[in-house]
Amino acid sequence: MARLELSYHKTLSKVIGFPKTVLLTVLSLFIISIVTLTFLGGEFIPALEEGDFAVDTRVLTGSNISTTIESTQKAAHILKTQFPEVEKVVTKIGSGEVPTDPMPMEASDMMVILKDKKEWTSAKTFNELSEKMGKALEAVPGITAGFQYPVQMRFNELMTGARQDVVCKIFGENLDTLAIFAKKMGSIISKVDGAQDLFIEPVTGMPQVLISYNRALIAQYNLDITDVNRIVNTAFAGQSAGLIFEGEKRFQLVVRLDGEQRKNLLDIQNLLIPTPTGAQIPLSQLATVEIKNGPNQIQREDAKRRMVVGFNVRGRDVQTIVGELQEKVNSKIKFPPGYYVTYGGAFENLNAAKKRLMVAVPVSLVLIFILLFFAFGSVKQGLLIYSAIPLSAIGGIFFLALRGMPFSISAGVGFIALFGVAVLNGIVLIAEFNRLKKDGMADLKQIVLEGTKLRLRPVMMTAFVASLGFLPMALSNGAGAEVQRPLATVVIGGLMIATFLTLFVLPVLYIIFEKGAVFSLGKKVPVLVGFILVLCVGNAQAQQPISLSAAIDTAMKKSLMVKNQALMVKYQQQLIKTSTILPFTNFTGEFGQLNSAYNDNRFGLSQSFSFPTVYRNQKNLLNLEADQAITSADIKTFELSKTIADVFDNFLYLREKQKLILKSDSLYSQFLEKANIRFKVGESNIMEKATAETQKASVNFQLNQLRQEMETVLLQFQVLLNTAIKFYPEGSIQKKQLSETTDSVEVNKNYKLRFYQQQQLISKAITRVEKSKLLPELTVGYFNTSMKGTGADDRYYGRDKRFQAAQLGIGVPIFAGAQKAKVLAAKVNEEIADSNFQLQKQQLELQIETARHQYQYGVENIYNYEKSVLKNADLIIQTANKQFINGDINYLEWGMLINQSIIIRSNYLDLIKTLNQTVIQLNYLTSKKQ
Known part of the structure; x- marks a missing residue:
């Protein structure tokens, strides 16, 4: 240990003389580690080896239970006879008496109970054994098998509705179209390395x-x-x-x-x-x-039809394999409007956990800094000790890469634990440096050398105790070791590297901080850091594409108008409870000469209420008004959907217009270059050059005007979605088609028409309420009094003797002229409601019929345009360019031909936009989804 201390101090005394080199080296290591982290991949939680297999076994769709039993018995026999590792096989088919796990007859679960891993002979790992078992089960015709662990399979099914590790959910309306896209996605998944046990949800086959x-x-x-x-x-x-x-x-x-x-x-x-x-x-x-x-079955989620394509992950991490799959799907499959795919399962859980870590990690870092500030009372020294955190992150990332482990939630928790332990070394060193400085030592270099000499062993002990404590977890192979290993690897690797770097970097930083000098790292490093910040800000502000259906869903969740309508519905539903409001209960009390010369007292209570028919009719009226509030909310929802569809399609139209103008800009730019050359060599006059420049400037003006219009449309789109994330419409403009013809039955489904129909019912309910108010009112009461004196029976009664009486009254509407006038007015209101309904229905039928004619007219125009005019646009440009180069035509003729071609394509876009607006209007009028 003495030799180690001597060697360390010699090295440290040399390192202090080269602070710039030290800091540049550490910064380079940190940047390399961050780059390495992006290549590690990610997974939610490493798969736990539970010791047994759960085999999701399926036969052909529509098979009966006899076929399923026969196939599963053959499969179980193969596993029992060919693999000595199998202790027993238990098969479960269909649903139990308590259907907590319902399955069709063609599906079954084979629980393969395995012996201890020490007794295995066919394979050494679970992945190898599952691959060999899967190949052996291929001998059973018509059967597919997916190998997973029992608990893992159940959790996948509970969280995503499917049993596979990664679940691709394709949403749309038509089952046949969904089946086609599911088959295409299945073929793509089968070619992705690491994707096994492919499962395509059967839709047909019954x-x-x-x-x-x-x-x-x-x-x-x-x-x-x-x-x-x-x-x-x-x-x-x-x-x-x-x-x-x-x-x-x-x-x-x-x-x-x-x-x-x-x-x-x-x-x-x-x-x-x-x-x-x-x-x-x-x-x-x-x-x-x-x-x-x-x-065979129709699955729905969030009120949309969907199909599931699932697969298990073997030998790769979830994040990398899904990222590769997304790239291939985006490049090879073009989903029509209304169809889209989401990626769930372990990938969805990983993203959700990352979002939580994005909150937990910054909170933990802030708490660590607050504790450091309270310990030293200095922001400067708190930041100085804080440098141990990026140093420890370097080691954690490198050790994960060395052991071939992807980033997981277990590793993320390990980083949080690592950051807390890593700052202990800095606390030990900085506390000693401060003590030496307080004792009168002035030379910073001497303070650093003396402090590290005194605290080298405590620093080493702090690091080695924590590292050795986690070492059994890092090398463990028992139950649960898959989750422990990433956590322990991060802590051990991070502490080792952090301790080594802290012993050299922290003294250098301490000298720099205490001198208060401005330390320059050169010109390239600030530029590099600024470039990284620009990239981060750019990525944070980058716009994200979104489909029409996703945009409508987002707006429905975020729109304040939709929320207000929902609150209005709740308000009307709460008012239903007010249908039986009773008048105040009367309490009376009297004292004095009520019955004789003696003073008596009397108290009583009475309650009046309308005839029960009034309350029943009032409740019916409030129920109808609540239903009308729901219909009003539906109207606002469809209006919002229509507005979003209009803005969405308008942006796609403007983007296609932009492409067309950019193409013309390219043509005029090329011509302007040629016109300048021709003018320089004297082959043309100044008129041709000026005309080319004017035409080029005109195109630039149109392009700028179009960009401003697109920005305005995007701003409208952002306001409609009401989100902090900036979205832009995804895809290209396509001809919309009606899903089905519109008839009188569809007209009656219009929500506005339903609103007026409910207004009719409300007007009739108001009449019934007003009529019921002509019924008598009822009154009940109770009175208790004293009668002091001699009664009719010649007996004397004192105040202690009480006499009781009950009251029952009925209020007859003798002067009911005003109420009858209300009834007559309510009947007039009924006629108004009927007239409004008929008027709205006539207008709606006229609008639908007009839109249908416009749609048919638009389809015919586009068909004729494509057949006769559109195909000549590119031919005109090619021919005009060749003739102009050969000198067969002049610039004026060339410009006329180019403008003619551009106008043809522009008119074609206008026809598509008009057709799409008609389809959107028809869907709105018939209350269909956009």
Whole structure:
């Protein structure tokens, strides 16, 4: 130890003479460590080796329980016979009596109970054993198996609804489209290194009997589809034909075909349908009866249809593999409007945990600094000791990289623990330096050398005690070691490097801080730091793309208007409780000569209330007003969706316009260069050069004007979303299409029309309330009095004898002229509400019909434009350039041709924008999602 101290002091005395080199070296190491951290990858929590396997086993969709049992028994037999590590296999199929874990019949869980790892012979690790078992199970036809740990699989299912480590959820409306994108994503995932046990959620595969009626033949036989459906339903599903009584028991009598006559498709085709003439016709003559695969299941999340594509991660970290997958999906799959994908499972948990760490780590750092400030009473020395934190982070990151461990939440917790322990070394050194300075030592170099000499062993002990304490965790291979190893690795590596650097860097910094000198690191380092800060600020302020559906969802969550409408709904719902407000209860008391010359007293209470019908009608009225408030909130929601869709599509339109103007700017720039050359060599006059410059300036003016308009639209978009994050619309402008035709049934679904319809009901409810107020009012009361004196029975009564009486009264509306006038006014209000409803319905039908004609007209215009005009735009530019270069045409003719081509494409964008606005308006009028 003495030799170590001597060697350290010799080295330190030399290092103090080169402070610039020391600080540059440390700064370089810190930058390298930060770069290394970006390549480590990340995962939520390392997978715990639980000792057993849970195999998610699936057969073909629609298989019965016999097929599932047969396939799982074959799989279990293979695992038992080919792998001596397997102790037993337990299979669970379907749902239990308490359906906490529901599964279809084609899915099952095989719990593979393994022997102790010391007895293994087929493999050394769980990943190797799972790969060999998976290859062995390929011998069972039609079966897919995914190997996971039991608890891990259950947690994945609880958190994300799927059992795989990473879950890609594709959202959209059409099931067939979702299935296509799921298949494409599955093919991409299968080519990603480290992705195993691919699972694509089956949507189709359930056999269904499909009866397609021939309406012309049915009409020819004078039949009705409703009657045919009823006959088919009665024959195969059964219908009630009456009741049977057995004592007090009652049963329905159900009529249907015998089981032998409804086994196969031929029985359905040969079902006889009676006609009005008395003849009977087989169903096969009236309809096409066939078996087709239909939807197996429809999954929804956040009121949207979705499909799941999941996979397990082997040999790589979650963050890296999902990052690679996102890049491939963004480059190879273009989702149409309304379709998007999210990445969940362990990746989603990792992002959520990172957000929490972004709060926990700064809070811990601030608390550490506050404690340092209280300990030394100096911000300068607090910052000096604080330098141990980045020094310790260097070692933690490098040791994670050396051991091949990705960043995880366990490692993040290790960094928090590391920062707390790392500052202890700095506290030990700085406290000793301050003591020596206080004792009268003035030479800073001598203070540093003497202080480190006295405190070298305590510093080494502080570091080695913590490091050796975590060493068993870093080398552990027992249960839970996967979570312990990253934490211990960060602490050990960080303390080792931090202790080494602190012993050399902290003395140098102490001398610099105490001298108060301005230490220059040269010109390049400040530039580098400034560049890093600019990048950080730029990334923080960078705009993020967002789809239309995501933008609408974000606005619905953040919009103050939507929140106000929700509060208004709550307000109206609370008012329902006010329907039975009663008048104040009257309490009376009297004293004096009430009954005789003696003084008596009397007290009583009475309560009046309206006829019960009044309260019932008032409650019905308030319920209707609450329903109308809900409808009003829906109207505001659809108005917001329409506004966002308009702004979204307008921005895409302006961006396409910008691309078109940029293209023309490039053409005119090239021509301006050629015009300048031609003018210099004397091949053209000043007119051609001036015209080219004017045209180029005009294009620049249009471009600047368009950019200002785009910034205004983006500002509107930001205000509508009401978020701190700056989003911009994602994608390119596309022709929108109507999902289905609009008829009178769709018209009735319009929320504004529903609002006026509810206004009709409210007006009728008001009339009922006013009429009910003509009913009598009721009064009940109770009185208690004394009657001092001789009564009718010649007995004397004192004040202690009390006499009671009850009161029951009824208030008759004799002067009800004013109330009857209110009833008449309410009836007039009913007529007004009916008239408003009819007027709104007529206007809505007119608007929808007009929009439908505009849509058809727009589709035809775009079709004709694409067919005859648009395809010639590029040809005009190419031909004009060649002819101008060859001298066949002059500049004026060339400019006219170029302008003609640009106008063609600009007009095409205008047609698409008009069509899209019509579709958005139609969706709004029919209350459909944008």
